[in-house]
Amino acid sequence: MTPSVPxxxxxxxxxxxxxxxxxxxxxxxxxxxxxAQVESRLLLSDFLRDRLGLTGTHVGCEHGVCGACTVLVDDxxxxxxxxxxxxxxxxxxxxxxxxxxxxxxLTSVQQAFHExxxxxxxxxxxxxxxxxxxxxxxSDRPDGEQVADALSGHLCRCTGYRNIRRxxxxxxxxxxxx
Amino acid sequence: xKPSSFDYTAPSTxxxxxxxxxxxxxxxKVVAGGQSLIPMLNMRLARPEVLVDITRxxxxxxxxxxxxxxxxxxxxxxxxxxxADPALRDGWPLLAAAIERIGHPQIRNRGTVCGxxxxxxxxxxxxxxALALDARFVITGPRGTRTVTAEDFFVATFSTAVEADExxxxxxxxxxxxxxxxxxxxxxxxxxxxATVGVAVVLERSPGTGTVRTARVVFSGAAPVPxxxxxxxxALVGSDAGGQALAAAAGTVLAGLAPSDxxxxxxxxxxxxxxxxxxxxxxxxxxxx
Numbered sequence: 001m002t003p004s005v006p007x008x009x010x011x012x013x014x015x016x017x018x019x020x021x022x023x024x025x026x027x028x029x030x031x032x033x034x035x036a037q038v039e040s041r042l043l044l045s046d047f048l049r050d051r052l053g054l055t056g057t058h059v060g061c062e063h064g065v066c067g068a069c070t071v072l073v074d075d076x077x078x079x080x081x082x083x084x085x086x087x088x089x090x091x092x093x094x095x096x097x098x099x100x101x102x103x104x105x106l107t108s109v110q111q112a113f114h115e116x117x118x119x120x121x122x123x124x125x126x127x128x129x130x131x132x133x134x135x136x137x138x139s140d141r142p143d144g145e146q147v148a149d150a151l152s153g154h155l156c157r158c159t160g161y162r163n164i165r166r167x168x169x170x171x172x173x174x175x176x177x178x
Numbered sequence: 179x180k181p182s183s184f185d186y187t188a189p190s191t192x193x194x195x196x197x198x199x200x201x202x203x204x205x206x207k208v209v210a211g212g213q214s215l216i217p218m219l220n221m222r223l224a225r226p227e228v229l230v231d232i233t234r235x236x237x238x239x240x241x242x243x244x245x246x247x248x249x250x251x252x253x254x255x256x257x258x259x260x261x262a263d264p265a266l267r268d269g270w271p272l273l274a275a276a277i278e279r280i281g282h283p284q285i286r287n288r289g290t291v292c293g294x295x296x297x298x299x300x301x302x303x304x305x306x307x308a309l310a311l312d313a314r315f316v317i318t319g320p321r322g323t324r325t326v327t328a329e330d331f332f333v334a335t336f337s338t339a340v341e342a343d344e345x346x347x348x349x350x351x352x353x354x355x356x357x358x359x360x361x362x363x364x365x366x367x368x369x370x371x372x373a374t375v376g377v378a379v380v381l382e383r384s385p386g387t388g389t390v391r392t393a394r395v396v397f398s399g400a401a402p403v404p405x406x407x408x409x410x411x412x413a414l415v416g417s418d419a420g421g422q423a424l425a426a427a428a429g430t431v432l433a434g435l436a437p438s439d440x441x442x443x444x445x446x447x448x449x450x451x452x453x454x455x456x457x458x459x460x461x462x463x464x465x466x467x
Contacts, residue, residue, distance in 0.1 A: 021183055021184065021185045040183070041219070046180075067282070076258070077284045078284055078288050079285070082212055082213055084209075084212070084229075086186050089188075149282065149369070150284075
């Protein structure tokens with residue numbers, strides 16, 4: 001069987017209003033190559049949502065406090081509201097849509113959030129899931145303090161932290177053994 | 179909110195970056211991790227005409243220990259990478275502890291060490307750690323390269339010795355004495371917040387005598403710049419860092435700090451908190467000597 005070549009992701013290009021402030025960027029999003037014209041001031045969160053149609057990345061506070069917009073850039077969880085799209089040339093980005101595309105089974109992290117009901121309204125969930133995904137990809141099991149530190153980068157306004165924490169522990173147990 | 183429009187450029191050498199900053203036609207601003215700058219852009223508190231992204235300059239991505247034993251951290255080195263570096267953790271653990279107190283991992287994965295220093299929020303962790311560790315700052319501009327001490331680097335809130343046409347290229351931490359202990363303590367409303375007040379302490383033990391040979395004590399959140407209290411250091415030097423000595427040192431904190439009131443805390447609360455933190459930090463530092 002020949003290896004399948006990922007199909008490029010199409011980006012919508014709005015009219016170029018200020019040509020000097022526009023740049024062409026190429027990057028990878030959820031395993032698919034993307035080339036797009038972006039204005040300097042375009043935030044990565046808005047690039048993902050408005051230009052690529054990946055609306056799973058949620059925008060909450062827009063100044064780096066809430067963590068709802070967290071995705072993985074080169075495997076590290078970061079705030080997309082504090083990154084310009086133009087800064088992401090050449091990077092590899094993973095959003096919540098990339099975890100279980102199409103009919104693929106849920107990842108162990110998603111399954112754990114599902115089983116433990118690690119959500120209330122679900123708005124903050126994509127950010128929590130992406131940070132937890134990064135925790136499960138570490139080479140060693142993160143200790144309790146590291147888990148708390150990572151989760152403290154996210155706010156749940158429904159205050160549903162107990163089940164989120166339970167989901168994270170289950171995902172880590174699954175990955176590293178109890 | 180969204181930033182107002184600006185141009186963006188990512189030079190590949192320090193020389194190009196400085197030329198862009200020195201261009202008088204347009205107001206330029208340096209961006210590295212952007213974790214302080216982009217919130218300001220989003221809220222339109224800052225409206226530069228051009229952003230100069232220095233993270234694509236290879237020489238600024240270096241973190242290493244030089245032949246004289248100094249730790250040198252380039253301007254593009256991210257906080258998470260610095261805190262995970264074995265040489266840094268081994269030789270400058272206070273710095274690693276300070277970095278781990280910055281925001282959350284999601285912030286430290288992008289934010290740079292030099293960026294936090296050049297931004298200079300007086301409640302931030304790294305300026306306090308830099309003063310406690312006697313760091314030096316390498317600044318490059320159109321008039322050449324100069325080195326500034328930590329005492330001279332921090333000028334006022336959000337203001338440093340770096341001029342608008344200059345770039346902080348590197349921060350240098352000298353080696354520490356062998357018989358030293360350290361502590362970094364903060365009083366925060368929540369984990370990850372800026373400190374209401376914080377302290378960095380480095381104590382050196384006299385070999386044989388079991389007394390404090392040298393002390394460095396620096397507070398954050400107590401003034402527009404990190405505050406080194408020489409009276410507190412003098413109260414500790416020569417002592418056994420026991421209860422009486424620490425009580426005397428705490429007294430110098432109450433007398434020596436003049437913080438201001440703000441929405442988070444009164445000056446009195448900050449002073450009291452600082453005195454308590456000092457006692458706790460000195461106890462920890464002495465145990466580590």
